[in-house]
Amino acid sequence: MDGHVTTIFWLCRDFRVADNTALVAALKNGPIAPVFLIDKMLMEQGAASRWRLQRALAAFDADLRRRCGHGVLILRGEAEDELPKLARRISASAVHVTDWPCPQMRRVQDQARKALGDVPLLLHMGHLLIHPRMVHTKTGGAYKVYTPFARAVREAGPDQPIAAPRRIEIAPDLPQGEVLDNLNLAPDMRSGAAVLERHALDPGEAAALARLDDFLSHAKGYGEDRDRLDRPATSGLSEALAVGEISPRTIWAISMRRIQAGDTAADDARKFLSEVLWREFAWHLLIEFPQMDHRPWREEWSRFPWKSHGAGLDAWTQARTGIPAVDAGQREMRVTGRMHNRVRMITASYLTKHLMIDWKQGLRHFQDSLTDWDPASNAMNWQWVAGSGPDASPFFRIFNPVTQAQKFDPDATYLKRWLAGYRGSKSPDAKDYFDTLPRDWQVPSAYAAGDDAQELADRRQAALEAYAKMRD
Ligand SMILES: Cc1cc2nc3c(=O)[nH]c(=O)nc-3n(C[C@H](O)[C@H](O)[C@H](O)COP(=O)(O)OP(=O)(O)OC[C@H]3O[C@@H](n4cnc5c(N)ncnc54)[C@H](O)[C@@H]3O)c2cc1C
Incomplete structure (x- = not known):
């Protein structure tokens, strides 16, 4: 020594x-x-x-x-x-x-x-593919729009990953620390933890690498199917990225190697990398604007008449809005800690536009409930859906949660998986939701809600009027 x-x-x-x-x-x-x-x-x-x-x-x-x-x-x-x-x-x-x-x-x-x-x-x-100072606009500022940002990262070329150390030597005489088996880092999960355990993805670096390998071997169709609620087409790597079990540079390097070797569906694998670049974009935005989780990127959105609490928010968080796709997504998240990306957009849009509830309330609920919580991706996506982000979905583009479900889950496979009683569903996953409930939630044991087209249309109209007023 x-x-x-x-x-x-x-x-x-x-x-x-x-x-x-x-x-x-x-x-x-x-x-x-x-x-x-x-x-x-x-x-x-x-x-x-x-x-x-x-x-x-x-x-x-x-x-x-x-x-x-x-x-x-x-x-x-x-x-x-x-x-x-x-x-x-x-x-x-x-x-x-x-x-x-x-x-x-x-x-x-x-x-x-x-x-x-x-x-x-x-x-x-x-934690990132490339240092923010390596990607900037001609005037030296940060990119605020995804497409030129993604192009700039591709042109600059993400850094190469470095190899694992051959030998790890630990210092002698370290103090006694906490015992891993006795840690309970999430005592506030209550009964949820036992349910999540049943649905958990394997943790660890080897599992993340195996997941990437498996994804790239079956990537064909990802480009189209990633939006389908009824098809397990995505990589499931967001949790591993959030805790750094795999680095984005490793994902990039392995994917590019396999694209070049003709060992994966090239267009689909490239589309996958463009999603990884959305994560990168979110982090570069957060570095530029550290208030992104509590202040609208576009200042005029501070004037929008958001509601911040009330029965609508409780129904939304507790998965009993009566809108199947919204409730199914919330139940999926409560049971697994995950939610399909398209459903995240549908539920977030319903909260911010149909209910006109402040996006920060949704952000906090996702922050508490997602196993892949990532401060940058969560904040950027909430601002994207709400309309206040730098490169955002326009407010007037309001997702209809019913037609979205018909389009991306045509046989209601996803809805039946997560909503007990929905069209006679007896799915065991749907039943797991009831194991996570506090006693005082009073959620009906069978899902009996119908689609309320008129109510959705009225709420949509009210949101559009509030938006027009804000702009005036
Ligand atoms: C309101 C809302 C909140 C979100 N909050 C989070 C969050 O806290 N943590 C998080 O990791 N993702 C978040 N996302 C993005 C996205 O939903 C997840 O990254 C994706 O569902 C993860 O599944 P996957 O790994 O199978 O994705 P894949 O389709 O396999 O994509 C590969 C990787 O690309 C990245 N990615 C994909 N889509 C996005 C996106 N829209 N924004 C940023 N990165 C993306 C992720 O790192 C993902 O692992 C949010 C999306 C919305 C609409």
């Missing part, structure tokens, strides 16, 4: 060994202390994503033990207190961390940097 210095590898949203620049940099000079912090920021994030993060942590810990016989040191406390304490105890020369460039994390990093004093806090790229 002589001549070696110890460094801290601070694990945040990068539960992987491949393409982990922070891990590789930390290992350069000697052994590392791999540390994960249970801090206020983590406990303030939504319950479902905390629950998912604990699964990522457990999978990474097991992988680390297999590789080097030691697991992750889990400490409870704030970065500004715990990192300097640990640095002093093991005489660490630096702290390396993969940057998670959201405003909450920026605050934590700033406080930690100050408290660490002479021990530098070194941020590494790993």
